[in-house]
Amino acid sequence: THLPWDPDWVIESLSDSTIYMAYYTLAKYLQHPEKYGIKPEQLKPEFFDYVLLGHGNVAEVSKITGIPIELLDEIRREFSYWYPVDLRISGKDLLYNHLVFFIMHHVAIFPREFWPRGISVNGWILVSGEKMGKSKGNFILLRDAIKYWSASAVRWAEVMAGADSTLEDPNFEPSMADLAVEEILSWIDYASGNYGTGRVERFKIDDWFESVLNQTVKKVTELMDKTMYKSAFVEAYYNLQNKFKWYLRRAGTPNRELLKQFIEIQTLLLAPFIPHIADEVWERIGESGYASIHPWPTYDESKIKVELDLAEEIVKRVLEDARELLRLVKQARSVKVTVAARWKYDLLAEVKKALMEGAKLNEAIRISLRKVSLPSKLVSQLAQSIAKNSEIIDMYVPVDVEYAVLKEAEEFLSRELNLKVVVEREEESSSPKREISLPSRPAIYME
Structure with a gap:
């Protein structure tokens, strides 16, 4: 390409395609002379030096170019508003040429504050693990996919195809689109049918799920900021759904306010991916406006309780261990779960x-x-046990937290095991197995 105002100069093909986003900020002024009055012959080097680099005196630039001072300042403000580039998205085949030029040319031309902030690359779309092509019969037109599955299900399957910023080729699975239809319909029904239901009482398990909600918002936000869209979607939907199912299993009936928060948060987290569905759910639960343009949910760091996550893992382990014992002890009538003595926790805390x-x-x-x-x-004896079971160090939670969570889980454990379960402290226990209890590893005795 020859430089329009100086044909002796040739623009190298990659050079003119790596800072064109800077031109976008000026384009409306240059493409509409009837509105702004700028002609090509007025675009002197001084114009670009001032508008793009901030060099020169605006009054002098105005004299040289014939462009009014007010308009020059307006164009400069427009450029400064949009720059730097927050995110450049391109194909992986351009990583070693175009994107390298993109970085180098910005560094060479612009001051540091206008250097690009981020680059994201993607691969080629596969269908069921194979390159898409008409000859293979796996060529899917977007309009056909939308007609068959719906726009929302296609968006779901596309993000699950591999929308993280990696060099891997995303793999569109038609079966995922099929599943997406079922998941979407299920979510609409559950959200609209259960919003506002639940109990008023508050329990320890509710504190755990409140922590989960805040952790999820935090993690999804971080993943979105890193353009890890598939991971964000998995966290926002699948992982949160799995934790919600555990919460329902543990709590029986969910807390009303937490259930409302869960439905609202999940709807808002899904809005970037399936906005039409999010808006539908938002309206059905009685919220005003649109979920797709609603402010992004925020999280409260003070409500993120890592010790409650660990305590829930202990509950799961107790359940698994008790089930294993039941396979050996066929005639058990009850189960004693003994939480270790406080001094054991004190020693482990020191370790x-x-x-x-x-x-x-x-x-x-x-x-x-x-x-x-x-x-x-x-x-x-305890020191030897810690050395042999070092995983209890990572699982450590204060004794009162572990006891409170397990004590509240008595009914849940009894229901799951179909046996009466009693949780007690080692100091008060008569269980023959009480002395082998460890922090995060309660002793289990069946009678």
């Missing part, structure tokens, strides 16, 4: 502290042993 300060496990145990004043035999 964890020493590890965080850089000590190795054995060294951390030795350091911690010097800080406790208990019978050496008991302490020695």
Whole structure:
């Protein structure tokens, strides 16, 4: 391409395609001379130096170009508003040429504050793991896909095809579009049919699910900011749905306010992916406006309780371990779950502290042993147990939290095991197995 105002210069093909987004900010002024009065011959080097780089005196530039000062300042403000480029999205085949030029030319021409902030690349779309082509009979036209599955189901399947920023080729699975139709209809029915229902009482399991909601918003927000759209969608829908199912299983009847929050949050998190469905649900639950243009949900860091996540994992492990024991003890009538004594947690907390300060496990145990004043035999046995079961260090939660969560889960565990379950503290227990209890590893005894 020859430079329009100086045919002796030739524009290298990649050069003129790597900063054209800067031209976008000026285009309306140059393409509409009837409105702005700018002619090609007025586009002197001083014009671009001032508008794009901020160089020169605006009054002098106005004299040289014949463009009014007010208009020059307006164009400069327009450019400064839109630049820098927040995200450049391109194909992976351009990674080693176009995108390299894109970076280098911006660095060479513009000041640092106008350098690109992010680049995202994507691969070629596959269908059921194969390259799409008419000869293979797997060529899908977008309009046909929308007609067959609906726009929302196609969007669902597309994001699940692999919409993260990687060099992998996204794989569109027709079966995923089929599944999306079912998931969408199910979500509409559940959200619109259950919004506003539930109990008023508040329990420990509700605190856990409230933490889950806040963690989910935080994680999805971070993933969206990183253009990890598939991961964000999986977190926003599938992972949150799985945690909600566990919550329903644990709680029986959900808390009314939390159920409303869950439906609202999931609808808003899904809005970028399936906006039409989100808007439909939003209207059905009685909210005004559109979910698709509603402010993005926020999270409260103070309501994210990692210890409750760990405590729920302990509940799951107790359930799994009890089921394993039931296969061996056929005639059990009841189950005693014994939470370890407080001094065991105190020692484990010291071990964890020493590890965080850089000590190795054995060294951390030795350091911690010097800080406790208990019978050496008991302490020695616990130290050996910690060394053999080091995973309990990562699972550590305060004893009162673990006990409270397990105690509240008595009814749930009894229902799941079809046996009476009693949760007790080691200090108050008569269970023959009480002494083997560890933090995050309660002793289980069947009678």
